[in-house]
Amino acid sequence: MARNPVTWLGSPTFPKAAHKALADTQLRQNLRKATGTIRARRAAAVAEMTDWEMLRVAGEQIKDDVLARLDTLLVQLEESVTARGGVVHWARDAEEANRIVLDLCRAQNAAEVVKVKSMATAEIGLNEALEAGGVHAIETDLAELIVQLGDDRPSHILVPAIHRNRSEIREIFQRRMGVEVSDEPADLAEAARVYLREKFLTTKVAISGANFAVADTGSIVVLESEGNGRMCLTLPETLITVMGIEKLVPTWQDLEVFLQLLPRSSTAERMNPYTSVWTGVTPGDGPQQFHLVLIDNGRTQTLEDSIGRQALRCIRCSACLNVCPVYERTGGQSYGSVYPGPIGAILTPQLVGDMHDKQAASLPFASSLCGACFEVCPVRIDIPSVLTHLRAEVVEAKGRTAESVAMSAAAWIFASASRYEKAQKAGSLARFLAKDGKITSLPWPGSKWTSSRDVPAPPQESFRTWWRKNRG
Amino acid sequence: MASAREEILARIKAARVPPAAPVVRGYNRQGPSSVELFAERVADYRAIVHTVSGVPEFLTSLRGKRIVAPADVPAEWLVDGVTWLHEPLSIEELDQADGVLTGCAVAIADTGTIVLDGGEAQGRRALTLLPDYHLCVVRADQIAGSVPEALARLEPTRPLTFISGPSATSDIELNRVEGVHGPRTLEVLIVT
Incomplete structure (x- = not known):
């Protein structure tokens, strides 16, 4: 089987990568500033809600129910989407998913496609696969665009360019867009608007991820801020959505929980500026061809682990990254994966599924087990427990080592x-x-x-x- | 060889995940659907808010402009002195318009959100996306108190757009900046 591109080929183990990152004072300064800002704002957005704990419990329960009935719900989703004019595809792994998307782009003779930020497509390395097949993918989310134009790698789930400050972003934009721009965030946003406008108005194929898919109605939900999502989901003729098989909710009503949990946890807003919901194809409004690609890529093997499977409840808010003392110091790229931080430390090794993979196996140790991640998680993933569980698996896979001997000695003492x-x-x-x-x-x-x-x-x-x- | 679909479904079955506990919905389902709270929350996201008793009086501010209006807006909204643009409109025509005037399906007081569903006085989604200015008329009876109340009023299979303030980004140092690809100015007219 091909290697899972959820980790980047050739990445060093976490301690080695972290050692290097810790020496980068600019990186630490950028991260301290950004995560400090969002931590305070998230706390305020959550404090407003008197029923926050009840929402978290409901979020946890709904997602656990999804995992317990995943096969039935996926078939139901497939039926609902198909009934409304969409086409559903299934992919066992990254390679299969990338081939499906490339074939769909080729069928439309698309040399260029616009993309809405999507963790699923980053996980499977879709952009690289499309490029190799002669299709250029244009990232339209501001942070993804910064990463793409900077020939860089993402370092955060929500804000992939969080490691860049305004003056670094200005430098990238000036170099790649060929424009004069100040380092004021409003001017940088304007530069992105101008740069992408023409692409939005003329590109025929768009690719998106999905925050949620509603099994009983076939509705797909994307939350965003900038309007780049609306552009991609509304203007092109063909829309291809790639989503992990765990992104389901059983009913429309269940969304009332997640539409409250996600924005406050993620961007610390009562509600994000734009949320789009569409169901198959609507005649006369939006893309008239809709494809939904469901990907496994390590999820079913994660589902087998009774402790580890709770990682599949994740709604990709990134609150755990923003409160993590390890993440704040090492940055996201040290994790060698599109999923960094505490959730990455438990999700990535499970998706890779090979405890002999030294890089992936080093990730469960990238934590002080302080528990801040569990406290902020909107779907109550007990990250510290999964970390210790995975550490035990790694140790077991490795046999007895100096560290395991030291640990047994410590336990005896x-x-x-x-x-x-x-x-x-x-x-x-x-x-x-x-x-x-x-x-x-x-x-x-x-x-x-x-x-x-x-x-x-x-x-x-x-x-x-x-x-x-x-x-x- | 089994298809990807059959194989994935078989792997899920083989994982034998035990049934989950029933979902306890102990959270608040209702909230105060007050005009004041809605106005305050919309304004929090730097949208411009007015509470008025009639729409046409306010629309004189649009005079001299080229404004898109869905075909089924109330006739009294189409005041004189404005160049009203109606469908069919190309993407370029929408892009070059000065603004768009619509109604909405539902609004949410708790979060300061308006929801469009392509129904009466709203048109297709591109109408409220390409013009740089969006004026949205909200009737007081369209304001739901909470997110759960609003979702219960909506038909999920319609194309829905939830709008909370003008387009924005938090991508530069995690600070919110208004104005990226969607309309940079959102003006909300609450009719009591």
Whole structure:
């Protein structure tokens, strides 16, 4: 079977990539600023809702129900879409999906297609596959356009160019669009408007993803902000939508939950500027040919894992990225996948499905297990639990290693109060190794731990010793 | 060899996911459908909002402009002094118009959203997309309090567009900037 393009070929393991990213002070500054802004705004948007927890619980339950009845609901969706004039295609993996889309473009003699931002198409490497087949895909979402024009890779689920600040974006636009533009966000947005206008008005084929598909009506839902989505979904003659098989909701009513959860979690808005809903083909309004491509690409193997399958509840809001202390420091590209951050750390290795793949297997360790991701997740994915579950699978696949030996030793020490205390006293010797109150290298087997993170220097007196002396 | 469809469906069955618990809808289904709240929330997203008792009096501000209007808008909206553009209109003609005047299907007070469904006084989707200015008339009785109430009033198989403020982006440093591809000015006229 061909390799799953959800991870980028040749990417280093997470610790290696993170090591490099941490040295990039500009990147850290850009990320700190952007994630700091959105964190505060999301908290305010959520605080307005007195029923937020009930919405999260309902979101979780609806998605769990989808996973439990996935085969029935997919067949129902297929029937509803077909009944309204759409054509449904199925693809086992990226290669198959890309071939279906390329054939559809060729059938329309399309040399160029416009695209609405879509994680599914990024996951399967559709743009590259189309290019190889002689079809040029134009990304129309502002952040995707920045990534495409900068010959760059995405680093965030919602804002793929989050690692770029305004002056870097200005530089890319000036170089690739050949225009003079200031670094004011409003001017940069205007430049994108002018650059893409002609493409929107003349291109005959559009490709989109889907935020939701309603099984009982066949309606497809896309949320966006800029109006590039509306352009692609309305003006071309042919629309091809690519979606993961888990993006379903059973009924129209279920959308009332997600249309509240997603905008507030994602862009911290009560509602995003534009949401489009269409069902098959509407005579006289919008594309008169509609194709829906359903992709598996590792989802059914993820579904088999009773703990890991909750990752398939994800609605791609990216709230977990914005609160993650690891993501904020390493940036998204360190994860070597279109799905970075906490959700990427559990979704990517499961989609790859090979715990012997060193890069994918390093991702479940890209976390401090602080739990902030679980707290903000609108569909209550218990990311820390899935991380530890996947770590165990990785360790099992690897057999016994220095780190697993160190971990078993740690477990033995933590299991007994007296052993723990003795170990702490022994550990206070480690102060001699500390620089700036941090230990940057421990002797083996501790070196397996400090090779990718610093250990705070233990205090000269442990809390237990201090307690006994002062309060005991 | 089995088709992709058969294989995917077989793999799903083989995963044997146990049935899920029934969905508990403990969240608020209703909200205050007040004109004031709707006006406040629409304005929050930098749309221009007016509360009026009659439409034609307000439309004199459009004089001298070329404005698209769906064929079935109330005749009294088509005031003198405006060049009204009616279907059939090409993409280029829509692109060159100064603006578009429509009604709506439903509005949502809680989120400051208007929803178009291609029904009365709304036309096809391209009409409200290409002109740079959109004037939308909302009747007070069209305002639903909450998202659940609004969805219950809509027919999902119609082509729907939910609009909350003018087009915007958060793609540069995660700060919201108004005005990208969709209409850069959204003006909402609430008729009480």
